[in-house]
Structures are given as structure tokens and as C-alpha cells.
Amino acid sequence: MSDLAQLTPTILWQHFAKICSIPHPSKHEEALANHIVDWAKEKKLHVERDAVGNILIRKPATAGMENRKSVVLQAHLDMVPQKNNDTEHDFEKDPIQAYVDGQWVKARGTTLGADNGIGMASALAVLSDDSLSHGPIEVLLTMTEETGMDGAFGLQPNWLQSEILINTDSETEGEIYMGCAGGVDCKTNLPLSREDIPAGHQLFKLSLKGLKGGHSGGDIHLGLGNANKLMSRFLFANAESLGLRLLSFNGGTLRNAIPREATVVLSLPAGNVDRLKQAISDYLSVIKHELSAVEKNLALVVEPTECGLKALTADSQSRLIGLLNASPNGVIRMSDSVKGVVETSLNLGVVTTDQDQAQVIYLIRSLIDSGKEYVADMLISLGQLAGAQTSAKGGYPGWQPDPESPIMSLVRDSYKKLFDTTPNIMVIHAGLECGLFKRPYPDMDMVSIGPTITGPHSPDEQVHIPSVARYWQLLTQLLKSIPERN
Template sequence: MSELSQLAPQPLWDIFATICSIPHPSYHEEALAQHILAWAKGRNIDAERDAVGNILLRKAATPGLENRKAVVLQAHLDMVPQKNNDTVHDFTTDPIQPYVDGDWIKARGTTLGADNGIGMASALAVLADDRVKHGPLEVLLTMTEESGMDGAFGLQPNWLQGDILINTDSEEEGEVYMGCAGGIDFITRLPLTREALPTGFSTFKLTLKGLKGGHSGCDIHLGLGNANKLLARFLFQHAAKTDIRVLDLNGGTLRNAIPREAFATLAVPADNVATLKTLAEQYLATLQHELAAVEKNLTQVLEETTSDALPLTAESRDRLLALLNSTPNGVIRMSDEVKGVVETSLNLGVVTMNAEQAEIVCLIRSLIDSGKDAVVGTLTALGQLAGAHTAPKGGYPGWKPDAHSPVMQLVRETYQKLFDTTPNVMVIHAGLECGLFKKPYPNMDMVSIGPTITGPHSPDEQVHIASVGRYWQLLTALLAAIPEKA
């Protein structure tokens, strides 16, 4: 933590270091929430919580700025828990270990939690630093954004008093976001049948690993490998003709993270072992050629193992592999209205199996409801063909851009004055909570800003130090420039 304490601006980096020291993956944010409440109490900052656990902190205006429009600074409390395969880390008990690497802050073997820890730290730093000038101020910290936006869904009307909301969950300094994609989870459950393994079979574990992974929205257009899709492709091509028996198949850990690893436990006749090894080597070479530009560390490991699990019947195996291989993944369509931005996508995020069924979890995102509905229809149809049970779950709306937003114009003007360049006004292909906030607060003017964060939702996550400084300059200048109420 000493490395971070030497960085500017302060106290933002000190607060972020403290956030890193308190475990806070989705559904395990309570320790961090209690710390923040105690922190606020120690500074005589008004604090309260709602029925779903969201925290609201209030600070009076800087003297002389009482008549300014009230502002809500907003961030979410949770982080995405992802780690490298060789990293020993329990996200519910172990602190994140940030360190300085040149111009960046990274974490040792895990996600850093800069998404949205830097935004949260900036909001708390505004409360802590009396030198920051602002009108009436609220800080809203929401629960469990990364795994379902529970806090945003539970936000009640008439609790917030602000006229303007500044969301801090964007990940590119110099870009200002005025809209985002909506999303929905899609769960497919395929019944499985199993049988005894014939004699004369050898058992192997096939591991596909070394992929970058990443954010299933912001990174979906980069052509990164999806471990679930790549492993399913190999098995679909070779299982029947090589008499591969599938005992287990699983990959990915979160529906909003592009899966970096996938695993299969297989059995093959002893006479086909050499063929399986050759096919695996050839497939690895194929993938390394196809993905050479984006996946430098892709590898595949085939090793002997033992298992008590029964293999799937040939019919059940073929239905599962056909379903996985035919499930679309990645960019479905680019937007016509917002050039260069993905309109509709999906991520085949998690595959798991037990004795009786396989479960496939996808996250669908789209800037338009019809695009989201179309992909739901495709996955529903595939499920019907495979004899699976399907269920869309937890849909949330997008944030429709407002080209006439006053706070958007103010951000543009403030950025231009500070840095002598005009920021890009963007729509992001990711889920920001602003779309949900619009339901209880339809008249609130909203914008989203943040520093540069790369590799979110993966162990490669890092935040650019200098961009945090510029983001802080913009945020504090923006608060000072908020206009008076009409």
C-alpha cells in the first residue's frame, strides 16, 4: 500500500488502497459497506442505507454555493473476482494486492477492482477533502452491480435529492458517456443421461487456458478467444469419430467475463489415445495461428487422470456438444446509429455440469430492446431443438442517450477548458446503472466519466495513473462549475 500512498491525488489513492484491503466481491460487500459507514461517522458525514443495502452519504454545500443544483456522485461497492489459475486467492477473505508498474496500477494475479473502486474512492475523496468546492452533494454507493445490478433495481424514488447524477463507472479518460447497453442473462439447462464406461478406456483431462479474458461488453469486439466455445468446437469435431466419452465439461466463472479457461474430463478407447493426442496438438496449432494477434499465451494441456464420474451416453454427448457449438457468441451486430459501437452481443460465460444436467449461462447486451429480444429468441430456439429448458433472467434497460443533456454540455466545456481538447461523447456497450436510475428518477440529468482502465473483469485489469489525475481534475472542476437552480 505504501506505493499507492505516494501517488497524487490524495486522498483518492489512500482511499483506494483501503478499498483494496477489504474483500468486496459481489454479494460480499458488507465488510466494505460497514467500513464506509464508520468512516463517514468519524467525519460527521450523514449516512443512511436503504432496504437493499445501498449507501447514501450527504454533505452540505461549500459556503456560498448553497443555491447550486444538487449533485449525486455514484459508484458501486462490488468488484469482479477473477484470478490467474496459478494464483492462490480467496476473494471473500484475502485483500487485493495492488502495485505500481510504470504508468499503471495492477494487482498481483487477480482483478484489481479499479472497476469501480477508483470511482468509489473519488466520490469519498470529494467528501473528505474540504478544498473541493461543490454545491449540495450526495454520494450513492450501490450493491452488487456486477452480478445483477441488485442495488440499482432496488433504488426507491424520493430518496435522492440531487438534480444531476455523475456516474463514475466509465473506463476511458477523455470519453464521456451518455448512454449504455441494456442486458439480460440467459440460462439453458440440458438434461443429461449417463452410462457405465466400457472397459479398455483411458481417461484424460483436457484443459484450454492462457486466454486473456476480459469484460463481456467493453472487450467483446476485440476478437478474444472464448474458452468455452473453443473447447466445445474441438469436442464437436472429434468426439463421435474418435469415440470420446465426456465425463465432465466446465468453463468460465462469471457471465460478464469472457472465459479464459475451460476443462473437460474425457475417456477414449486405448487404441485412440495416440489419435486424441495428435488431434489436440493439431487443434492447438490451429488456434495459435487463428488467434495469434490477440491471444499470445493460449495453450492446451492433455494429461492422464482418473474419475469416478459416469460418461454421457453418445446421444446426450452429441446434443450437448451440438448445443454449445451452435450457440452464438461475440458481436451480433454493430450499431448504425452510433458508429464504431457494438449494438448487440452475447457472451457464453459459464458452463457447468452435474450428474443430471448441464447449465449454460450467457449474458446478452444490446443498445436496443429488439436486438436483445432477437438473441433471446435465438437461444430459446436452440434450446428447443436440443430438448433443453431455457429461461431469460434479470433483464435491465439500457440508458437512452439525451443529446440535449445540460450536464453533458457542461462536461464537454469543462474538459475543453482544462485540457484544450474536446472529449469524445460516447455510448458504451456495457451495463451502467443509469438506465435503471431513470425509472425512479426520470428527470435526473445523468452523465458517466472515469479514468482509463484496461482489462476489466480479468487479472490483466490495470488503471492508468496519470488518467486518474486528469479524471480528478475534471470531476472537481465540474463540481465547482455546476450552475445554480433556475
């Protein structure tokens, strides 16, 4: 963490280092929230929390700027907890081990939490820095954005007093976001039946690992490998010919992260073990060739194992493998209205099996509601064919672009003045909370900006140090330039 303290802007990086030191994975943000509330009280700032735990902090305008429009700086409190298979880390207890590597800040074997920790740190830095010029400021820190947008769903009208909201959850410096995709979760539950493992079978654990993973919205168009899809493809191609019997299938950990690993336990006749190893080698060659441009560390490892479960019956096994192999995944349609942006996609994020059932969790994203409905209906139909029950829940709206947005125009003009280049005005396929904020605050003018973060939702996450400095320049210039109230 001492490395971070040497970076500039110092006040922002000091806050980020403190955020990294306090565990705050989704649904476990309370320690960080308590720290921030106590800090705000020590600073003599107005601070309160609502019924769902969101934090609101207010800072008065600097002298002479009391008549400027009030601005909300918004970030979410939680981070995505993902780690490499060989990394020992308890996200509920251990601090993030952040370090500087050239022009980047990274974490040792885990997600960094720059998504949205840098945005949160920038908001706290604005509250800290009394040398800045600004009108009235509100800072809104929301709960559990990554696993359901709980804080945004729970935000009540008449709590915020501002006319403008600056969301800090974007991940490409030089791009201004004025719209985003909505999303919905789909869960498929498939009943399983089991029977004794046939005599003469040997048990093996087959692990697919080494994939990059990534953000299921922002990275979905990159063609990255999905461990659940790759594993089910192997099983579909080889289960019958090798006499494989499936005992368990577990892959992925989060519905909004492209799964990096999947593991199955299987049995097969002892005489077919060498054929299994050859099939694994052949399959690995095929998928390494197919994914050679994007996946450099793909591995498929088989080893003897033990398991207390019985084997799936032939019918259950066929239904489960068929369901996973036939499941759509990735980009469904590109947008016609926003060139180069994904319109609709889904991520087959998590597969788990227990004694009696398999559960498959998908996250569907779309810029249009009909796109979400289409893919959800596709999954429901597929579930029906497999004898499974599929339900959609937790839907949240997209943020519809407003090309006439005054704050978007101000950000664009401020960026051009600062850096002598015109930023890209974008719609992002990831889910930002702005669409949900529009429900209680339909007239609030919103924009989203941020530094450059690559590999979010994966242990490859990193934030570009020079982009953080440019983002801070833009943010502080914006606050200085906010117009007066009408």
C-alpha cells in the same frame, strides 16, 4: 499498498488502497459497506442505507455555494473476482495485492477492482477534502452491480434529492458517456443421462487456458478467444473419430466475463491416446494461427485423471456438444446510429455439468430492446432443438442518450477548458446503472466519466495513473462549475 500512497491525487489513492485491503467481491460487499458507513459517521456526515443495502452519504455545500444544484456521485461497491489459475487467492478473505508498474496500477494475479473502486475512491475523496468548492453533494454506492445490478434495481424514488447524477463507472479517460446498453441473462438447462465408461477406456482431463478474458461488453468486439466455444469446437470435430466419451464440461466463472479457461474430463480407447494428443496439437496450431493477433498465451493441456462420474450417453453427449458448438457468441450487430459501437452481442459465459444436467449461462447486451429479444429467442430456439429448457431473466434497460443533456455539455466544456482538447461523446456497450436509475428518477440529468482502465473483469485489469489525475481534475472542476438552481 505503500506504493499507492505515494501517488497523486493522494487523498483518492489513499481511499483506493483502503478499498483494496477489504474484500468486496459481488455479494460479499458488507465488510466494505460497514467500513464506509463507520467512516462517514466519524466524519459527521449524514449516512443511511436502504432496504437493499445501498449507501447514501450527504455532504453540505461549501460556503457561498448553497444555491448550486445538488449532485449525486455514484459508484458500485462490488468488484469482479477473477484470478489466474496458478494464483492462490480467496476473494472473500484476502486483500487485493495492488502495486505500481510504471504508469499503471495492477494486481498480483487477480482483478484489481479499479472497476469501480477508483470511482468509489473519488467519491469518498470528495467527501474527505474540505478544500474543494462544491454545492450540495450526495454519494450513492450501490450493491452487487456486477452480478445483477441489485442495488440499482432496488433504488427507490424520493430517496435522492439531487437533480444531477455523475456515474463514475466509465473506463476511458477523455470519453464522456451519455448512454449504454441494456442486458438480460439467459440460462439453458439440458438434462443429462449417463452410463458406465466403456471397458478399455482411459480417463483424461483436457484444459484450455491462457486466454486473456475480459469484459463481456467493453471487450466483446476485440475478437478474444472464448474458452467454452473453443473447447466445444474441438470436441465436435474429434469426439466421434476418436471415440471420446465426455464425463464433464466446466468453463468460465461469470456471465459478464469472457471465459479464459475451460476443462473437460473424457475417456477414450487406450489405443487412441496418441491420436488424441496429435489432434490436440493440430487443433492448437489452428486456433493459435486464427487468434495470433489477440491471444499470445493460449494452451491446451491433456493429462491423466480420475473421476467419480459415469460417461454421458451418446445422445446426451451429442446434444451438449452440439448445443455449445452451435451457440452464437460475440458481436451480433453493430449500431447504425452510433458509429463504431456494438449494438447487440452475447457472451457464452459459463458452462457447468453435474450428475443430471448441464447449465449454460449467457449474457446478452443490446442498445435496443428488440436486439435483446432477438438473441434470447435465438437461444430459446436452439435449446428446443437440443432438448433443453432456456429462460431469460434479470433484464435491465439501456440508458437512452440525451444529446441535449446540460450536464453532458458542462462536462464537455469543462474538459476542453482544462485540457485544450474536445472529449469524445460516447455510448458504451457495457451496462451502466444509469438506465435503471431513470426508472425512479426519470428527470435526473446523468453523465458517466472515469479514468482509463484496461482488462476489466480479468486478472490483466490495470488503471492508468496519469488518467486518474486528469479524471480527478475534471471531476473537481465540474463540482465547482455546477450552476445554480432555477
